[in-house]
Amino acid sequence: MKYFWVTVGLLAGCSAPYNVPTDNLGRPISSVKIEVTTIETPDLDAEEPGSRYVVRRGDTLFSIAWRFEQDPDVxxxxxxxxxxxxRPGQALKLRGEVPPEPEPEPKTNTTVKTSPTIRAEPEPERKPPVLEKPAPQLKKREESRPSPKATPVPQMTGWQWPVNGPILKRYSSKTRSSRSLQLGGEAGTPVKAAASGRVVYAGDGLVGFGNLVIISHKGKFLSAYGHNQSLGVKVGDVVQRGQVIAAMGSTGTDRVKLHFEIRRQGRPIDPVSLMPKRKS
Incomplete structure (x- = not known):
């Protein structure tokens, strides 16, 4: 009987998918196949081959680019x-080949080329001049229709400080968290857009920034305003330089302050290099 019991034990051990601790003998064993498709922590290395990010509710293309320090256009x-x-659930590649930029200029040139061909027709010239006038008038009306549909992007008219509070911590390239300015002030102080642009993110989905606003500007600039008490703009809003976009607060941090950061083509730069000199 002992020999029969030992044989069964050995067969059971060989058939197990992995070594089972002795304290779990007699309990059902289940093996789970795990497939990792994305990493949800902020420490995701975008340089790792095959890295990708799955879009979550509240994400925008610009907030994802900001999180992984990438150029939104790239x-x-x-x-x-x-x-x-x-859209939520969409997987975005954070690394890989990048197609060249499309050239929109030839498209506009082709439309312009069609207009002179109509003017060069010999037949309307033989007809009375009354028939020639309504044709270009109709075309001008059609060309003016698409212009009001597209909201114009405000031109850059310079930069200004978002708040007048003191600089608590200056820009440094040593660490990722120090590549910004930390500005002081009182809770509820109006936070103003440092330059004209369009709001591309407004929310609290980026860990460590609290209530955050990101604005896209001409010249591939992005400016960010974090730790706000409340937000006064939403994604898609066009703002002018000096317009109030939020109120200072302490969300996501230990004291009232403004996280002010500027990037160009995904790379952080010292905001002081763009701001007007302060009177001291």
């Missing part, structure tokens, strides 16, 4: 997106 081209719109 991220857009790498994933072959035709617009800035993304």
């Amino acid at each position: 991220l857009k081209r790498r994933n072959q997106l035709t617009s800035d719109l993304i």
